[in-house]
Amino acid sequence: MGPQYDPTPIRQIVPTSVYGNATQGLLLGAQYPAGTYDVGYQIWNNYSIPPDWPGFQVRVLVNVTNIGAEKMGYLSLFWGGYDGRTFPWCADMVAVQPESYPPSFVWSYLPQGLYSGPWQTYSWDIGGSFVPLEQGRWYVLSISGILQGSAAGSVYLSVYKFLSNTTGPMTLYVGQWLRNVQLQSTFNVVLGTDTEDFPESYTSPWIDAAVYDFLAIRPWTYPEPSAVLTTLGAAPVVSPSRQVVLAWGPASYVKSTVSALGNISLALVVGLNITQRVVINASAVRAYACPYNSTYVRYSYGVLISSNVPRSALGASFSLYVNIGGVLYNYTCGSAGLCNQSLVSYYGYIGGMDSALYNVTFLAPRYSSFSLVAQLLGARLAVNNLTLVHPQVYYLWSGNSLYLVNLGDMDAVFYFPWQSGGPIVQSVSPNDGVFGARLDISGNGGSWTLVMVPPRSAVNVTFYSAYASQVQSAFPEGYAPGWELSYISPASAGTGCRLLQVYFPSVYVNKSFILVIPPGILKALGISTGLDRLNIYVFSDGVWSGPLAYFKATWNDVWVNITQAPGWFSYRGTLLQICQSSTETASPPQQVITDYTPLTSNNQYAFNPQSVSLSRYPSGFAVVLNMTYAVEQSGSPLNYLLYAYLANTTNPSYQCPEGTWAGKMLEFYNGYVQGIPGWTDWWNQYASVCGDQNIWTTYGSGVETYFIFALTPQFANFHIATENGGYLNNYSAWWYNGWPNTAYSPALLTTNPPCANLQQCNGPMWSFQYLVVNDNNYPFGVVVIPYMWPLPFFVLNGNVYQTI
Numbered sequence: 001m002g003p004q005y006d007p008t009p010i011r012q013i014v015p016t017s018v019y020g021n022a023t024q025g026l027l028l029g030a031q032y033p034a035g036t037y038d039v040g041y042q043i044w045n046n047y048s049i050p051p052d053w054p055g056f057q058v059r060v061l062v063n064v065t066n067i068g069a070e071k072m073g074y075l076s077l078f079w080g081g082y083d084g085r086t087f088p089w090c091a092d093m094v095a096v097q098p099e100s101y102p103p104s105f106v107w108s109y110l111p112q113g114l115y116s117g118p119w120q121t122y123s124w125d126i127g128g129s130f131v132p133l134e135q136g137r138w139y140v141l142s143i144s145g146i147l148q149g150s151a152a153g154s155v156y157l158s159v160y161k162f163l164s165n166t167t168g169p170m171t172l173y174v175g176q177w178l179r180n181v182q183l184q185s186t187f188n189v190v191l192g193t194d195t196e197d198f199p200e201s202y203t204s205p206w207i208d209a210a211v212y213d214f215l216a217i218r219p220w221t222y223p224e225p226s227a228v229l230t231t232l233g234a235a236p237v238v239s240p241s242r243q244v245v246l247a248w249g250p251a252s253y254v255k256s257t258v259s260a261l262g263n264i265s266l267a268l269v270v271g272l273n274i275t276q277r278v279v280i281n282a283s284a285v286r287a288y289a290c291p292y293n294s295t296y297v298r299y300s301y302g303v304l305i306s307s308n309v310p311r312s313a314l315g316a317s318f319s320l321y322v323n324i325g326g327v328l329y330n331y332t333c334g335s336a337g338l339c340n341q342s343l344v345s346y347y348g349y350i351g352g353m354d355s356a357l358y359n360v361t362f363l364a365p366r367y368s369s370f371s372l373v374a375q376l377l378g379a380r381l382a383v384n385n386l387t388l389v390h391p392q393v394y395y396l397w398s399g400n401s402l403y404l405v406n407l408g409d410m411d412a413v414f415y416f417p418w419q420s421g422g423p424i425v426q427s428v429s430p431n432d433g434v435f436g437a438r439l440d441i442s443g444n445g446g447s448w449t450l451v452m453v454p455p456r457s458a459v460n461v462t463f464y465s466a467y468a469s470q471v472q473s474a475f476p477e478g479y480a481p482g483w484e485l486s487y488i489s490p491a492s493a494g495t496g497c498r499l500l501q502v503y504f505p506s507v508y509v510n511k512s513f514i515l516v517i518p519p520g521i522l523k524a525l526g527i528s529t530g531l532d533r534l535n536i537y538v539f540s541d542g543v544w545s546g547p548l549a550y551f552k553a554t555w556n557d558v559w560v561n562i563t564q565a566p567g568w569f570s571y572r573g574t575l576l577q578i579c580q581s582s583t584e585t586a587s588p589p590q591q592v593i594t595d596y597t598p599l600t601s602n603n604q605y606a607f608n609p610q611s612v613s614l615s616r617y618p619s620g621f622a623v624v625l626n627m628t629y630a631v632e633q634s635g636s637p638l639n640y641l642l643y644a645y646l647a648n649t650t651n652p653s654y655q656c657p658e659g660t661w662a663g664k665m666l667e668f669y670n671g672y673v674q675g676i677p678g679w680t681d682w683w684n685q686y687a688s689v690c691g692d693q694n695i696w697t698t699y700g701s702g703v704e705t706y707f708i709f710a711l712t713p714q715f716a717n718f719h720i721a722t723e724n725g726g727y728l729n730n731y732s733a734w735w736y737n738g739w740p741n742t743a744y745s746p747a748l749l750t751t752n753p754p755c756a757n758l759q760q761c762n763g764p765m766w767s768f769q770y771l772v773v774n775d776n777n778y779p780f781g782v783v784v785i786p787y788m789w790p791l792p793f794f795v796l797n798g799n800v801y802q803t804i
Contacts, residue, residue, distance in 0.1 A: 029209020057220035073210030287385035294566035313356035457573035555728035595784035613767030620712030626781030700735035731802035
């Protein structure tokens with residue numbers, strides 16, 4: 001309830017559907033009188049976490065029924081300085097919430113005392129991870145906190161959604177870590193109806209509401225529990241039937257015993273115990289593969305299905321399971337364009353087995369792991385042909401660390417038995433379930449650490465020093481399944497060279513990428529001088545490729561050009577080898593970067609020879625405004641850079657009053673130089689609206705050096721790279737904000753005559769011709785590089801470092 005008027009709360013049971021089943025949901029919201037601002041809310045007071053919980057997770061299933069409301073359906077926790085009777089103006093708070101403008105999810109965290117006054121929508125300290133929000137779709141909003149151990153105070157904010165709208169599995173949609181939050185074990189849960197900074201209407205009332213299906217609080221630990229179903233040698237025998245068998249090998253086999261109690265009424269027989277033994281085999285007797293395009297490979301399998309049930313082989317069906325970026329998708333062959341099946345031959349029931357040969361043709365992404373699953377009599381069997389689809393692992397040692405690079409098409413598995421009652425593996429990185437996974441297994445049959453290396457990834461396994469030499473002397477024979485040994489090969493690195501794990505966690509179709517290595521990474525590798533004398537190699541196709549073209553930028557950041565076949569970067573993890581030589585090997589910047597203007601004093605820079613666009617950079621591009629010269633002369637750009645924007649015109653109307661339409665553009669805007677009361681920091685403007693959208697949600701620290709406009713087909717992102725003491729800061733000290741790449745201005749919806757090309761009028765932003773800079777005529781540089789989102793990252797000593 002806000003200070004102006006009293007909203008009328010809404011709390012009623014409504015029929016709804018979850019997981020495809022009819023259920024009852026709770027509609028929460030409020031009706032707001034005309035002119036209302038500030039807050040309406042729903043509160044659960046003083047929930048206390050039991051003292052033996054290591055952490056907790058608050059989850060709510062919500063259906064955002066109206067994305068036109070401003071803060072409908074948010075989940076938030078409040079603690080400290082708050083008794084639950086009035087709105088918690090001065091309490092600590094953390095929230096996951098949908099935003100209506102544009103439709104997106106954002107995170108928020110505000111500790112007490114961060115600002116001098118009470119918080120409101122745009123004073124939240126941390127936000128970001130903007131992803132599209134769909135009306136009428138179910139989402140799980142989640143706030144998880146660690147209360148014990150070395151990571152106590154860490155909070156994980158996340159959103160899950162159904163792979164389809166109301167049925168099927170849920171998958172993580174987006175998430176954000178907050179560190180060093182002063183959590184308390186007693187808090188208030190607020191399921192929001194709305195936070196109104198400005199009235200939605202001054203003349204008529206309105207309703208904001210969302211449907212909630214459950215609110216749950218449960219114990220939580222991180223890493224979250226996980227399970228891996230695989231085989232170390234041969235396919236398992238499973239009983240009873242209706243099991244999914246994911247068994248890697250040339251053939252899969254399942255055996256089950258089915259018992260039933262039946263009656264035969266005409267023969268006056270009752271209580272008849274019927275037992276039948278069902279045996280099913282599936283094998284890929286032939287397999288072919290050929291490239292389909294830069295992203296997909298076309299596979300053709302001849303699958304032999306056998307069963308001891310007469311004429312049952314004719315009823316086989318197939319599904320394709322694909323793991324893309326840690327998300328599992330499945331397609332029914334015949335009903336999905338990616339997979340088709342046809343019966344080639346039926347061999348009949350001979351020697352107690354019924355057999356048929358099927359041809360299954362399917363497309364699988366080059367950068368994914370996949371499984372073709374045969375379904376028969378309720379059983380599911382994964383079939384594969386190892387001559388075509390298999391892991392291809394290269395390994396090399398560095399001290400106590402074993403680096404495993406899998407260039408194949410299938411997960412590779414390794415197992416390390418425990419000794420002296422505990423694991424011999426000290427750490428596995430990454431251990432995110434996408435680029436690598438570790439599972440400690442203990443039982444009556446022994447204990448071991450299982451390490452999985454997905455296809456197109458690299459994993460570092462570090463052993464306790466007492467066991468490293470022992471493992472090295474017996475690797476790989478003593479630690480890999482027998483069928484995998486023929487696909488494991490040694491590799492080597494140069495003497496004195498450093499190894500660096502690098503990951504590209506997105507679909508990226510270009511054939512080259514500019515990878516920026518920040519000085520913090522180089523210093524952690526032991527390289528702080530001689531940056532002009534580097535030889536940098538990337539592990540590709542089983543060998544070190546390079547040396548790669550690179551140059552050292554102003555703030556000791558190294559920009560490396562990696563060129564591979566199109567599609568190579570997608571969901572890829574690999575190794576860089578960085579070596580120092582006695583002679584300079586750095587290449588000129590023009591050989592590394594597409595558009596490069598070292599210095600220009602013209603504040604209207606035109607991209608040549610053509611506009612910078614998604615046609616030239618299908619996965620995305622970044623325009624880097626290099627302010628290093630001005631920083632060296634006059635310090636922070638906060639004092640002299642008025643604005644900088646990307647557009648297709650140099651029309652100054654792009655500077656617009658709050659709330660007016662502006663057209664398609666990306667802009668950095670300086671509230672400090674403009675002297676606008678209350679808004680004395682960087683703003684950003686996206687696409688069409690000035691004002692409310694301009695406020696940064698992830699704040700940086702240090703002196704602003706590179707202003708980065710980034711555009712992909714899905715997102716428009718803003719980054720400000722900062723520096724301290726002549727060194728570029730790590731990404732954690734940068735500014736960031738982002739929006740979905742869609743033009744949503746009503747002013748762009750009406751064109752006369754109607755627009756035939758949506759890229760140029762009412763569709764997503766696509767290209768820009770000009771970069772306009774108002775910085776009191778200081779020279780600036782312009783760089784255009786390929787861009788991917790999510791950002792690539794490095795893993796070093798178990799720590800994750802994002803980059804561009």
